[in-house]
Structures are given as C-alpha cells and as structure tokens.
Amino acid sequence: MSFRALQPGDLVAVLAPAGPARPEALQAIEPLYARQGYRLRLYPSCRAEDGYLAGPDALRLADLHAALADDAVAAIHCLRGGYGAMRLLDGIDAALVRRARKLLIGYSDITALHALWCREGLASLHAPMPASDLVKPGREDDETALFALLRQGLRAGDVLAPALDPATRAAGLHVGGRAQGRLVGGNLSLVAALLGTPWAWDAAGAILFLEDVGEEPYRVDRLLTQLRLAGVLGAAAGFVLGSFTEQEPPAALLREMLATLGKPLLAGWPSGHGTPHRPLPLGVRVALDADAGTLRLCEDVLRAK
C-alpha cells in the first residue's frame, strides 16, 4: 500500500525506537529538515538514554504510537539504529499501524519495524537516518537523494539503477537472470533475529535484500546458516546485497551461501552502513534484473501530486 509523497512544509516525526543519539547529533538535526523545507518534531525518545536503549521501552513505544496517531505527521524518520526496535514489536498496536499508514524511514536495527510494516501490508523506506548518517560530514549526496525521492515520489514502473560497487562482481558475487517478487529483508542480523517469531518475512518467492556491519566472519556464517536451515534462502526468488562493512568483507561466505544457489543475485547495491547509501523501498513487488543491475518497481510506493 502506497503513501503520498512529501510536500514542502510537511511535518516529519523523528523518534528513536532503538539506541540513543549523542547531543551533538541532535543539534544538527533541526537545520537538516529546515534546509529541506520540512517541519520537524523531535519526540522525547530522541533525548532519552538508558544504556544502549533510547530510554525505556514504554517511552519509545509511546513516541511511535503518538506519531502514528497524529494526522499531521507525514512521515516517521527514525533517529538512528543500534538496538532496541525489536523489543517493541509485540507492544506495537498493529491495527494503528495499518490505519495510520505512515511512511517509515530507517534501516539497520529499524529492520524490525520494516518487518512489521511489511506484515501489515505497507511499504517502507530503507534509507539513511538523521543521527547515524545525514548529520555527518560527507553525506550531502545521500541527503539530496533521499529528500529528492521523498518529494518526487516512487511509482510503479520506476527503475532504480544506481552505480554498483564493481568490487563485488569482481569477487564473483554475481548471478545473472531476472526474478520478480516482494522486496524484503534489511540488516542480516535482524533478519535472522526475527526467525521463529511472527515478524519473520514470508520468504517464498521474495527478493531478499541483505546488508550488515561489523560482524565477525563466523557470525555472518551463523546468520546465513540460520537463514539457510530455516528455508529462507531456498524459498527466495533472488538476492540483492547491500554493503557488508565488516573488517574482513565476507565475499567468500556470501558467494558460498548465496551465489551457489544459482538464483539472480545482484551485489554492491548502495544501501546499508557503507556510503553511498541510497533509499530502497521494502515490502513492495519489484522486478530484479541482475544482468542490467536494476530493480523495477511493480507497484507505487510514494505518489507525488
């Protein structure tokens, strides 16, 4: 189910369902939305901290529910990832999510919320977040790309054809071919951490997007092995790999566990913890053309006026 594109002056809700941000990052957020022409509402969780969480579950949950319930909110932009969104899953009012139909923007730990949005039949946007990405130097292109997309919309038939990281194809991380299916997934650690729960994606016939950051090789192996043993890799119709920004890039593992399956696989997609990080719609049907290096949308995500 699609959303309307953002218009100048729209109100963006920024909240922290996962980890806390540093005060310096918060100060830079107001100018960010101002220069893009949006009004900003920073919810209390953005200023809360409780160890690795941005305040207690009840606060982070209340912020999410408040943003969902407010008709003035045009989009929910998560402050940053870290860890903690998953803790909220069984407390979130799923009927409110369906009814509110808010555009959700985020990635990394926010994968848990993408899973919920998808389960409720809603698209969402895997994209850079303010505190972890957009307020940092050198991310101007990512900022421009995200806000241009939010304004211009993303419709059925649109083709995403970003410049791919050539190193991945050189590493043998490529399988040609075409596949069509719902684009699901996100951060590999979270995709695995949702297995066995009601929020695990239905991988049958899906295009599985994966990215990860800072995991040791044996952990990446364990995560991919869990996906394999759970039948997720076998059920998927194709794969899109974002950035794997580990100390040792796990190209050999990804080749062994994914490329050998012979399904269309497109690696080096510029989404994830690396740069550039371009927005990717999740929860919508797409046509993957691994030869051309493109994703064509089969349904509307954001309708511009």
Next chain:
Amino acid sequence: MSFRALQPGDLVAVLAPAGPARPEALQAIEPLYARQGYRLRLYPSCRAEDGYLAGPDALRLADLHAALADDAVAAIHCLRGGYGAMRLLDGIDAALVRRARKLLIGYSDITALHALWCREGLASLHAPMPASDLVKPGREDDETALFALLRQGLRAGDVLAPALDPATRAAGLHVGGRAQGRLVGGNLSLVAALLGTPWAWDAAGAILFLEDVGEEPYRVDRLLTQLRLAGVLGAAAGFVLGSFTEQEPPAALLREMLATLGKPLLAGWPSGHGTPHRPLPLGVRVALDADAGTLRLCEDVLRAK
C-alpha cells in the same frame, strides 16, 4: 532413550564438528583418556583447520557419520566448540543417529548437535570437552566429575544437587517453585540461532537451560528477545541458568527477561563456559526444584551394569 554407562577399555570417539584445536591441546588428549582407562580414536577433523572450521563440512560430517556407524564406539566426545556444528545439521543422517544411539558429549557450539539428538528422541550430555576444557590446568575436578558419571551411570530418580553460585541468588536471579519437563537448550546464541529451523526445540512445557559466553549486553538482549518473541520463554515451564561468562554479567537482563515471568528459575548452575563445569543431561525429563536447588531425573540416561 538411554545409553549404557562406559566400561574400562571402551572406545571413545573424539571428533571436531565445529572449530579447530591447537596442536598443543591435541597432544594432551591421549594421556587424558589413557589415565581414565579408555581407548581413544582421534578422527581426522581433530587435526584439520580451515579458518574458523576444523576442516571442510564434508570432513567433519564424514567423521561424525563414521563414529556413529562404528559399533565399537561407546561415546562421541566433541573436541571443542567454536562454530560450525550447525552447518552440518541438514547433512547429518538422522536415521543413523537414531539407529546408532551413541552418547554425545559436548557443549557450546555443540548445542546444535544436542538439538538434533533431542529431535531424534535421544538424551545427550552437556559437559566439558577435551581441547577447550579438560586438557587445561585446573580442570581436574571437572575431569573427575565427568568420567565418574560416565562410569557410574545416571538413572531415573538420581538427584543433581551441585553447589550453586551464591552470587546469582544475591542478584535477584531466583524464582522458587517446582516444574517438570524435558530439559532442553544449551548455549543461548545457538538456541536462538536454531529458531525458525527444524532443529529448534519444542519449548512447550520444557525446562530451558541456558548459558553463554562473551556476548555484549545488547546481543544477549537480542537473543533473549528473539526467544521471547518466538514464544519460547512463554512456553517453557521453568529455567535453569548456567554460567554467563560475559565481560558484564547480564544479571539485570536475565532478571528482566526471565525471572519476571514468575516460573521456577534456578541460576548459578555449574555448567557452561565458567568453572566448575559439571555434566548436565539434556533431552530427558527432569523435575526442577528451584527452592532446593536440585534437578531430579525422571528417566534413565546412562545405565551402569
């Protein structure tokens, strides 16, 4: 289903389904079994190394199948954990496991094999392993305890009443009461990594044993949250917690996620990556008495002559 206790001169198969051992550790293994009065067969995986794996999957799998198929083998003692046993799960001949009825001994990454044994209706022994524990200085008591148990057997009605770590009760990690059910689980990371796969335990009415090592707090949180969202914590009848040898012991998290459920919870059980590490039978029905600090076996595990 129970096994016969070991007798002097019995042949013990030592193999490496997971990670590789250092050569120094291997040299100390022969004297270990010799002084306990057993014959030892070191399988080729014990001397193999392929990064974090003890050789290729095919070799580790072949060793396991060979030990299972050999009538002369009285017990399979895993060399060490690390990572890799889980990779073998869908390649293991489950019918051979059922038919061979070999006692399996190990822990940590070997949790994946305990899950398979349990799925095939067989008990197994969560206990120290040669390379990671028994050849190290200061582990003489663990060696004595394990081999005494292997000789003397473990029968229905036997009560395990080890000295518990008093720090855990002081940390509020205790819920009194009694519960009866199959004792399942092992290493928390592996228990979570099996969720969504056919090897996840049926947690309904089970007594869930957990231990872990070296995980950051947010990771322990994510693992327990996955168990919670998957319904495992809600379905279990009670909890036994072994050692959590993390840099910051996650007592507050374990209290929040487990003790608040109000089910009998016994922490400080001397099994896991800490010392002492006493053998614990898995896959068998037990009666947990959290007030007395005991586990009573409801069925035979090892029958002595």
